[in-house]
Amino acid sequence: xxxxxxxxxxxxxxxxxxxxxxxxxxxxxxxxxxxxxxxxxxxxxxxxxxxxxxxxxxxxxxxxxxxxxxxxxxxxxxxxxxxxxxxxxxxxxxxxxxxxxxxxxxxxxxxxxxxxxxxxxxxxxxxxxxxxxxxxxxxxxxxxxxxxxxxxxxxx
Numbered sequence: 001x002x003x004x005x006x007x008x009x010x011x012x013x014x015x016x017x018x019x020x021x022x023x024x025x026x027x028x029x030x031x032x033x034x035x036x037x038x039x040x041x042x043x044x045x046x047x048x049x050x051x052x053x054x055x056x057x058x059x060x061x062x063x064x065x066x067x068x069x070x071x072x073x074x075x076x077x078x079x080x081x082x083x084x085x086x087x088x089x090x091x092x093x094x095x096x097x098x099x100x101x102x103x104x105x106x107x108x109x110x111x112x113x114x115x116x117x118x119x120x121x122x123x124x125x126x127x128x129x130x131x132x133x134x135x136x137x138x139x140x141x142x143x144x145x146x147x148x149x150x151x152x153x154x155x156x
Contacts, residue, residue: 003086003087003088004085004086004087005076005079005080005083005085005086005087005123006080006085008087008123008124009073009076009123012119012122012123014073016073016076016077016080017044017047017073017074017077018047018077019074019077019078019080019081020041020042020044020047020074020077020078022039023141026039027039028078028081028082029078029081029082031082031154034091034153034154034155034156035094035151035152035153035154036079036082036083036151036152036153036154037149037150037151037152038075038078038079038082038149038150038151038152039078039149040097040099040141040147040148040149041071041072041074041075041078041147041148041149042071042074042140042141042142042144042146042147043066043067043068043070043071043074043144043145043146044070044074045070049141049142049143049144050067050070050144051063051064051066051067051070051144051145051146052142052143052144052145053101053143053145054101054102054103054106054139054145055100055101055102055103055106055108055109055112055136055145056102056103056105056106057102057103059145061108061111061112063145064100064111064112064115064145064146065111065112065114065115066115067112067115067144067145067146068098068100068112068113068114068115068116068146068148069115069116069118069119071116071146071147071148072115072116072117072119072120072148073119075116075120075148075149075150076119076120076123079150079152083154087124087127088155089154089155090124090127090152090153090154090155091127091152091153091154091155092126092127092128092129092130092152092153093120093124093127093128093129093130093150093151093152093153094130094131094150094151094152094153095130095131095132095133095150095151096113096116096117096120096130096131096132096133096148096149096150097132097133097135097148097149097150098112098113098116098132098133098134098135098146098147098148099135099137099140099146099147099148100112100113100134100135100136100137100145100146101136101137101138101139101140101143101144101145101146102136102137106136109134109135109136110134112134112145112146113132113134115146116146116148117130117132130150
């Protein structure tokens with residue numbers, strides 16, 4: 001396995017985006033002892049919010065999964081920035097939080113969240129296996145369909 005996160009992502013036929021910058025009073029990530037906390041990432045295309053809408057209304061499951069995958073790519077960009085692109089510093093993803101803007105009767109948040117989980121496991125192998133929460137919410141920043149955050153364990 002390559003120790004470069006950007007090379008691992010490129011091997012999947014994808015390119016890490018430039019890490020997004022905070023739009024309010026917070027930071028992209030915080031390292032505390034051996035843990036890395038990455039702030040929520042939304043799906044961005046060319047730096048602009050993508051997949052606007054709510055699951056069960058204007059967006060279907062496939063679009064939701066694509067939004068989750070795109071947000072996960074943003075999460076990996078933040079991870080790469082925090083680690084200096086050096087995957088040998090990562091022990092594993094501990095927890096992934098997936099927030100899905102959805103109608104009150106939409107019940108397949110887990111299917112949508114798999115878009116993010118699958119990308120992370122494909123990019124990181126066993127280091128990408130994680131505990132996860134998938135939660136339906138009424139709205140998200142910029143009207144996007146998905147936002148994800150993550151907690152990572154780092155080498156001491």
